[in-house]
Amino acid sequence: MSKNVSLPVVRRLPRYYRFLRELMENGVIRISSGDLSRRMGLTASQIRQDLNCFGGFGQQGYGYNVRALYEEIGRIMGLGKHREAILVGAGNLGRAVSRHMDFASRGFALTGVFDVNPELVGRQIGEVVIQDIRQLEAFCAPNPPAVAILCIPKEAAPAIVKRLVALGVRGFWNFSHYDIALHYPEVVAENVHLGDSLSTLCYRINELEKQPAQPEE
Amino acid sequence: MSKNVSLPVVRRLPRYYRFLRELMENGVIRISSGDLSRRMGLTASQIRQDLNCFGGFGQQGYGYNVRALYEEIGRIMGLGKHREAILVGAGNLGRAVSRHMDFASRGFALTGVFDVNPELVGRQIGEVVIQDIRQLEAFCAPNPPAVAILCIPKEAAPAIVKRLVALGVRGFWNFSHYDIALHYPEVVAENVHLGDSLSTLCYRINELEKQPAQPEE
DNA sequence: TAGATTGTTAATCGATTAACAATC
DNA sequence: TAGATTGTTAATCGATTAACAATC
Numbered sequence: 001m002s003k004n005v006s007l008p009v010v011r012r013l014p015r016y017y018r019f020l021r022e023l024m025e026n027g028v029i030r031i032s033s034g035d036l037s038r039r040m041g042l043t044a045s046q047i048r049q050d051l052n053c054f055g056g057f058g059q060q061g062y063g064y065n066v067r068a069l070y071e072e073i074g075r076i077m078g079l080g081k082h083r084e085a086i087l088v089g090a091g092n093l094g095r096a097v098s099r100h101m102d103f104a105s106r107g108f109a110l111t112g113v114f115d116v117n118p119e120l121v122g123r124q125i126g127e128v129v130i131q132d133i134r135q136l137e138a139f140c141a142p143n144p145p146a147v148a149i150l151c152i153p154k155e156a157a158p159a160i161v162k163r164l165v166a167l168g169v170r171g172f173w174n175f176s177h178y179d180i181a182l183h184y185p186e187v188v189a190e191n192v193h194l195g196d197s198l199s200t201l202c203y204r205i206n207e208l209e210k211q212p213a214q215p216e217e
Numbered sequence: 218m219s220k221n222v223s224l225p226v227v228r229r230l231p232r233y234y235r236f237l238r239e240l241m242e243n244g245v246i247r248i249s250s251g252d253l254s255r256r257m258g259l260t261a262s263q264i265r266q267d268l269n270c271f272g273g274f275g276q277q278g279y280g281y282n283v284r285a286l287y288e289e290i291g292r293i294m295g296l297g298k299h300r301e302a303i304l305v306g307a308g309n310l311g312r313a314v315s316r317h318m319d320f321a322s323r324g325f326a327l328t329g330v331f332d333v334n335p336e337l338v339g340r341q342i343g344e345v346v347i348q349d350i351r352q353l354e355a356f357c358a359p360n361p362p363a364v365a366i367l368c369i370p371k372e373a374a375p376a377i378v379k380r381l382v383a384l385g386v387r388g389f390w391n392f393s394h395y396d397i398a399l400h401y402p403e404v405v406a407e408n409v410h411l412g413d414s415l416s417t418l419c420y421r422i423n424e425l426e427k428q429p430a431q432p433e434e
Numbered sequence: 435t436a437g438a439t440t441g442t443t444a445a446t447c448g449a450t451t452a453a454c455a456a457t458c
Numbered sequence: 459t460a461g462a463t464t465g466t467t468a469a470t471c472g473a474t475t476a477a478c479a480a481t482c
Contacts, residue, residue, distance in 0.1 A: 008473070010420055014413035018394060032439060041399045044439090045475050052441060060440040061482040077416050078423040096313030101411060107419035146422055171422040173415060177235060182258045188425050190418040194314065194409065195323060196231035198390060199294050201407040202324035203227055205363055205388040206295040208405050225449070249463060261463090262451050269465060277464040278458040439482085446475070453468075458461105 005053045012050055013077055015040070020070040032063035079107040083146035085173075086112040086139075088160055090120050090130050093175060094151030098125050108147065112139050116156075133160075140167045147171035154178050222270045229267055230294055232257070237287040249280035296324040300363035302390075303329035303356075305377055307337050307347045310392060311368030315342050325364065329356055333373075350377075357384045364388035371395050 019040055023031060033044040033051075040047075051057055051069075054076050058064045074080065085108040087098050094113075103110050113125050114133045121132045131139065144167045152160060157178030164172075165184055172180050172189040180189040236257055240248060250261040250268075257264075268274055268286075271293050275281045291297065302325040304315050311330075320327050330342050331350045338349045348356065361384045369377060374395030381389075382401055389397050389406040397406040 004424075006473075011413070011417055013420065014410070014416040017416070018413075034439080041396075043475060045477095046473090048439095048441065049474075056441060058440050059482060060480070061438045063439065077420045079416065079419060081419070081423070083419075083422065091317075092313040093317045096309040097411065100308075100310045101415060103415075106412060106415045108415070146426075147418060170425055171418055173418055179258075188418065188421040190414050190421070192409065192411065192414055193231070194318060196228070196235075197407050197409055198318065198320075198323045198325070199231040199234070199296065200228055201364060201388055201390055201405065202296060202298070202300075203230065203294045204405040204407070205300065206298070208387055209363075223449075251463080260451060262453095263449090265463095265465065266450075273465060275464050276458060277456070278462045280463065437482105439480105441480080442478090444475105444477075447473085449470100449472080451468105451470070453466100455464105455466090457464080 009050050009053055013073055016047075016050070017070065017073045017077070020066055020073065023066045024070055028066050030063050030065055033058070035063070077107065079105065081107050082109045083107060084109055084111045084143070085147045085149060086110070086114065086145045087125070087149045087151065088114050088133070088136075088164075089151035089153075089156075089175075090115040090117075090123075090125060091151060094149070095125055097149065097151060097175070098128075111145060114139075136163060137167065140164075140169070144168035147173060149173040149175070150178075151175045158183070226267050226270055230290055233264075233267070234287065234290045234294070237283055237290065240283045241287055245283050247280050247282055250275070252280070294324065296322065298324050299326045300324060301326055301328045301360070302364045302366060303327070303331065303362045304342070304366045304368065305331050305350070305353075305381075306368035306370075306373075306392075307332040307334075307340075307342065308368060311366070312342055314366065314368060314392070315345075328362060331356075353380060354384065357381075357386070361385035364390060366390040366392070367395075368392045375400070 019036065033047040037044040037047055057069050057072055082104065085103060087094050087110060090113050098110055098113065110126065110128055113128050113130045114136055115121060115130055116133045118132070120130050123130050146169070148164050148169050150157060150160065150172055154177045157176045161172070161178065161180055161184065165187060170187050172187060174180055174189050174191045175194070177193065177195070180187065236253065250264040254261040254264055274286050274289055299321065302320060304311050304327060307330050315327055315330065327343065327345055330345050330347045331353055332338060332347055333350045335349070337347050340347050363386070365381050365386050367374060367377065367389060371394040374393045378389070378395065378397055378401065382404060387404050389404060391397055391406050391408045392411070394410065394412065397404065
């Protein structure tokens with residue numbers, strides 16, 4: 001059905017999913033692309049185009065069934081699968097992310113955590129015990145995880161990524177500033193570059209303040 | 218000089234900044250758009266177009282002076298300014314983000330942290346003591362921060378954002394799933410939607426695995 | 435049936451890439 | 459001067475929006 005859907009469309013799917021879930025929780029049974037577009041700040045055209053990348057889920061004259069569409073999008077994203085994920089780097093950020101994130105509802109299960117710091121090794125994050133990074137191969141080789149979450153410094157990243165790719169890991173949730181896609185075009189990397197995001201905010205706040213306080217409307 | 222540069226260009230600035238910094242640290246004095254494009258996985262055209270949104274920083278036949286360009290981009294992003302930022306929500310994620318992030322090098326200084334949880338109030342994050350969220354107005358009114366970092370649950374967000382906007386806060390680093398831009402088009406919101414990012418990775422990993430293991434090249 | 439709303443094709447818009455004259 | 463590389467204009471590409479026939 002989906003023959004290489006463009007990344008902008010894919011990145012909108014989680015947002016559709018969230019809005020549909022909320023509608024569902026509020027007991028809304030059906031919704032038209034026009035109504036949804038007003039709620040989400042998109043055009044109705046875009047919503048229909050986006051959804052039709054994956055199939056015709058609506059019905060003329062009626063709109064979309066909220067629950068059916070919600071479930072369809074969940075299936076499209078593959079959230080039901082629970083692939084294995086490991087965390088590399090159990091510092092502040094790594095621990096917070098893995099405690100904060102509900103992996104199960106996003107298609108993953110956290111099965112291993114690794115760090116270089118001997119003070120962290122042996123401690124627990126949720127159900128999982130932090131292992132020494134030297135155990136990485138022993139743990140992963142028999143059963144390589146689908147993705148690795150990288151919460152490690154930039155300098156440590158090249159060697160770790162190399163080891164993980166060699167082990168067969170093909171997906172990265174990358175919080176480091178190492179450019180995985182550049183060096184390994186065959187893998188998938190989702191970057192969360194917090195520093196870049198904050199820098200962008202800095203720029204945009206500056207721009208906003210340059211404007212002489214836009215009058216309302 | 219810059220008359221409303223497009224967001225895609227702005228979002229590339231932090232990446233240029235990082236690459237230039239690294240070149241600088243490696244003692245590289247000058248670089249051409251062609252050379253930089255190969256290192257960054259962009260086209261030389263795009264680099265020149267991007268930079269020329271802000272001014273002509275290069276020199277024909279020579280290229281760009283690495284240090285000068287680095288500093289120029291820092292100025293463009295406004296990283297030297299150290300505007301005040303507060304954190305709302307000092308849970309796992311909020312604490313990790315504020316400990317992990319070097320605010321000073323991204324144009325901000327963290328001056329206040331707030332939470333509802335009385336067990337957290339009084340504890341410290343770095344130099345800053347966590348205050349009760351009820352102190353928000355008392356703290357902000359005399360001297361409203363430029364931005365607020367939101368690490369709070371979706372349900373808490375509408376009320377908090379309303380209070381912050383009323384106080385004059387015009388920028389948000391938004392880790393919550395509340396859609397600020399939709400409700401307050403006059404403010405700037407940078408979203409970090411970790412859940413959406415992980416869901417996107419889930420989709421992309423699925424797509425990758427559907428492919429019958431692309432041969433090298 | 436009439437009204438509503440989809441799925442889809444066509445038009446528009448914006449961003450990226452290519453080309454090249456200007457110039458260091 | 460000759461070679462290199464920019465800044466900038468023009469061409470291309472892709473994504474968004476508009477339009478509308480199909481149809482529930």
